Amino acid sequence: xxxxxxxxxxxxxxxxxxxxxxxxxxxxxxxxxxxxxxxxxxxxxxxxxxxxxxxxxxxxxxxxxxxxxxxxxxxxxxxxxxxxxxxxxxxxxxxxxxxxxxxxxxxxxxxxxxxxxxxxxxxxxxxxxxxxxxxxxxxxxxxxxxxxxxxxxxxxxxxxxxxxxxxxxxxxxxxxxxxxxxxxxxxxxxxxxxxxxxxxxxxxx
Amino acid sequence: xxxxxxxxxxxxxxxxxxxxxxxxxxxxxxxxxxxxxxxxxxxxxxxxxxxxxxxxxxxxxxxxxxxxxxxxxxxxxxxxxxxxxxxxxxxxxxxxxxxxxxxxxxxxxxxxxxxxxxxxxxxxxxxxxxxxxxxxxxxxxxxxxxxxxxxxxxxxxxxxxxxxxxxxxxxxxxxxxxxxxxxxxxxxxxxxxxxxxxxxxxxxx
Numbered sequence: 001x002x003x004x005x006x007x008x009x010x011x012x013x014x015x016x017x018x019x020x021x022x023x024x025x026x027x028x029x030x031x032x033x034x035x036x037x038x039x040x041x042x043x044x045x046x047x048x049x050x051x052x053x054x055x056x057x058x059x060x061x062x063x064x065x066x067x068x069x070x071x072x073x074x075x076x077x078x079x080x081x082x083x084x085x086x087x088x089x090x091x092x093x094x095x096x097x098x099x100x101x102x103x104x105x106x107x108x109x110x111x112x113x114x115x116x117x118x119x120x121x122x123x124x125x126x127x128x129x130x131x132x133x134x135x136x137x138x139x140x141x142x143x144x145x146x147x148x149x150x151x152x153x154x155x156x157x158x159x160x161x162x163x164x165x166x167x168x169x170x171x172x173x174x175x176x177x178x179x180x181x182x183x184x185x186x187x188x189x190x191x192x193x194x195x196x197x198x199x200x201x202x203x204x205x
Numbered sequence: 206x207x208x209x210x211x212x213x214x215x216x217x218x219x220x221x222x223x224x225x226x227x228x229x230x231x232x233x234x235x236x237x238x239x240x241x242x243x244x245x246x247x248x249x250x251x252x253x254x255x256x257x258x259x260x261x262x263x264x265x266x267x268x269x270x271x272x273x274x275x276x277x278x279x280x281x282x283x284x285x286x287x288x289x290x291x292x293x294x295x296x297x298x299x300x301x302x303x304x305x306x307x308x309x310x311x312x313x314x315x316x317x318x319x320x321x322x323x324x325x326x327x328x329x330x331x332x333x334x335x336x337x338x339x340x341x342x343x344x345x346x347x348x349x350x351x352x353x354x355x356x357x358x359x360x361x362x363x364x365x366x367x368x369x370x371x372x373x374x375x376x377x378x379x380x381x382x383x384x385x386x387x388x389x390x391x392x393x394x395x396x397x398x399x400x401x402x403x404x405x406x407x408x409x410x
Binding site: 011012014015016018019020023039040041042077078079080084086092093094096097098100101103104107108109147148150155171174178179180182188190192193194195196197198199200201202203204205 | 217
């Protein structure tokens, strides 16, 4: 099985399956079917079976999937069977919300550093964190070997910060700044921009 | 031209083009090419030309696109040549950040109401807003004729709140709760869940 062979669109659905399966497990369910999972995530049973079968034979004909087993396998495939340390850059409103968010730790991530270039924010406490000077970012991210960062800086600063993070060894960026980033092919970027999401829906109104 | 005929994946790229074109306009540019736009958004020139040509003939062979004209057309197509009033449900950290976010108004949206079911938050001021009791939500959203809502409530409450919003006439939901919503076919949902986005990238690390 070669990683390169699985289309990115399938990879994008796996976290959604994982999330739904975790909720099923939390509610006490032990097994599920592609039909049932499909109803939870709004994806056809056939598509789910096809997606999951890319990685091996995880279900039994007639008895469906063991939720615990499928959870383990999906976590292993997505490499969230471990905890990834994450740098957060930008200590504004969204940065604060993310720093305080309790939903990362059960899903494979923890923020371990927060940076801002605004000297008035450096030294500020956010929950258990102290905001650090962005001038130290390359050095500290590199020393800690961080591969993942979240960017909540203004659009005008995002590309510059991304370039530095990449220089420091970061290979995955979750970008909240409303601007497209130019990055090398070995760096993954995901975008969160609420206005873009809203505009995608108004077309249909 | 029938709305139904344009694939959703194309509609999803239009807000990204719009955002990049707006930045070009802000920096003083008057015209652009599909090549140049492509470099800004990381999409091939051929794909951009194909996407835009779905809606008409907006460029001139050899001289490219007028940015102002293309901005107008894209805003018209996405129906953000107007301002949409939006209800925000959930006055937690993310709700606060969204209520204070300055990036909506230039892109077709303004939050006009904030609701929470937590009585200790009702009456609280967030910027210019006063948090209202979620018990009044259906009535107030219906009276105002709102079609769009943002959901920043806990996962356990999201489906119930979504059902009420739909009952009140909402047809587009931006859901920050980490759970899939079951909605009728005439209701659009977009999801923002940072852990899902991060897990989509760790696969490649």
